[in-house]
Amino acid sequence: MKNLDQKLKHLKTFLKDENFFFNEDFNIKNDTYFKYGGTVKVYTSPNTLEDFKKILIFLRNHEIDFKVIGFSSNIIFLREICYSVVICTKNLNRIRMDNGQISVETGYSLQEFVRVASILYNAKGFEGLEGIPGTVGGGVFMNAAAYGDSISDNLISVTCLDQNDKIVSLKKEECAFKYRSSIFNQNPKKYIILGINFRLQEGNRSAIKKNIEKFHIARHSYQDFVYPSLGSIISINKNIYREIYRNKSQAYFLIHLILEVIFKNPISKFISRKRPSNYFLNLLFLRFIKQKKLGKINNTISDKTINTLINDGEINGQDIVNFILLLHDLTNRQYSIENELVIDSVYRVSEDFEKSYNEIQRAFNEKK
Structure with missing residues (x-):
């Protein structure tokens, strides 16, 4: 930690000398698309490609780990992790x-x-x-x-x-x-x-x-526009509900098909066009999880689809990790995790989150 602190001190001196914008101990939460996250020791957003290149070369030469982000619309920073260096490219927009x-x-x-x-x-x-x-x-x-x-x-x-x-x-x-x-x-x-x-x-x-x-x-029919949310959790081009039930429960698979006939036919879609929802499909999913004792879901599920994580203001890092890994397991780990949990450029992990952090690392190593 002392060695990293010294490196970050050198980085801040470099940024000041070059007159590059940066923030220290920056709470990244409100600058992320998902509106969740913790502290970043050094956050910078270069204005030109030349500035961007200089910063990257400095970080590499001094062996300082870093994370490059854009609008963060597919990544999740965790409140339970303090990050060392984040570079945002939003000003590189020519x-x-x-x-x-x-x-x-x-x-x-x-x-x-x-x-x-x-x-x-x-x-x-x-x-x-x-x-x-x-x-x-x-x-x-x-x-x-x-x-x-x-x-x-x-x-x-x-x-x-x-x-x-x-x-x-x-x-x-x-x-x-x-x-x-x-x-x-x-x-x-x-x-x-x-x-x-x-x-x-x-x-x-x-x-x-x-x-x-x-x-x-x-897009309006399956993406959540009310809560801060990201894209698909699991990278799957099939019906995720069917994929979950297919090899685990024929009964739930058949009930799901019946619900689709009732609520996904053209007439039902027309009636609910102003407020499309998978509410009843989600109820069946939650009952399936509870009955089969497959896990515990503490986070709010999007009405649009189970394959989207939403932030209702009460979610925490453990809920996020649990739900992502649950969906990954329910789809037999055949599909990759599309939402990226930021686990690099780490300065410190809170003590009560260490176990979850290790689980995330294992899951993303499997993904690679």
């Missing part, structure tokens, strides 16, 4: 058009990017990404995709800082894009995303507009 290509810095809003590319430049292939509340860099990091559109579809290259502190340009085929995966999230410290270059394919403005409207309405 965009440039040139010869049918569009280049953006890593911190540019993905929602804004879709509007610019799709509506202002009539580019097709980005409509499905509408409504994803992250940065473009974050989207590339996890290869974000929805409604048949993947952020990597029209990607040309990614500019990165590699592990040797050299700026390199990786072509699409070098990025190892797969479902919810890329070379960047498989080895986060090897390549750090600085900017992304896309090609623009001209489409029909009217068709693009209709797609965006359709996808926006569809």
Whole structure:
């Protein structure tokens, strides 16, 4: 700890000398998308790519662990953990058009990017990404995709800082894009995303507009917009309720199918269109957990789906860990955990959270 404190002291001196913005002992809670988290010893948000590069190189040269974030729309900082260094890319948001290509810095809003590319430049292939509340860099990091559109579809290259502190340009085929995966999230410290270059394919403005409207309405049916929440907990492109019951209880599987017929038919969907909900499906799920004695759920479940974590103001780190690991176990660990619990760049873990912290580490090591 003393060695790390000394390193952080050197870091703060460096940031001051370079006139870089930073906060000490920063409570990151209200700056996160999930509105949860604890203290960060040093939090900084560079204004230029050059500043970003200087900070990264300093941290590496001094062997200080760090966490790079964007809008934090798919990650969870835990209140029970004190973090050492967090770098936020939200100020790295320049965009440039040139010869049918569009280049953006890593911190540019993905929602804004879709509007610019799709509506202002009539580019097709980005409509499905509408409504994803992250940065473009974050989207590339996890290869974000929805409604048949993947952020990597029209990607040309990614500019990165590699592990040797050299700026390199990786072509699409070098990025190892797969479902919810890329070379960047498989080895986060090897390549750090600085900017992304896309090609623009001209489409029909009217068709693009209709797609965006359709996808926006569809998102409202399964995403929770009331509470602070994140995307899917488990990266699964199937019906998670069916997957849980399929091999564990034929009776619950059949009851679930009956409830789907009753509440998910076109007439029921039309009646509940202003307030879509999986309330009765969730009641069945909670009864299943209790009857089978599979675990204890203390957190509030989203009315939209069990596969989304919500913050009702009363949740704690233990609840978060328990629910994520429960869903992972219920799906037989066949699918990866999509929400990232931040367990790197750790300064200190509260004593009563040590056991849970070790469980998280094991689960994410399995994921890798």
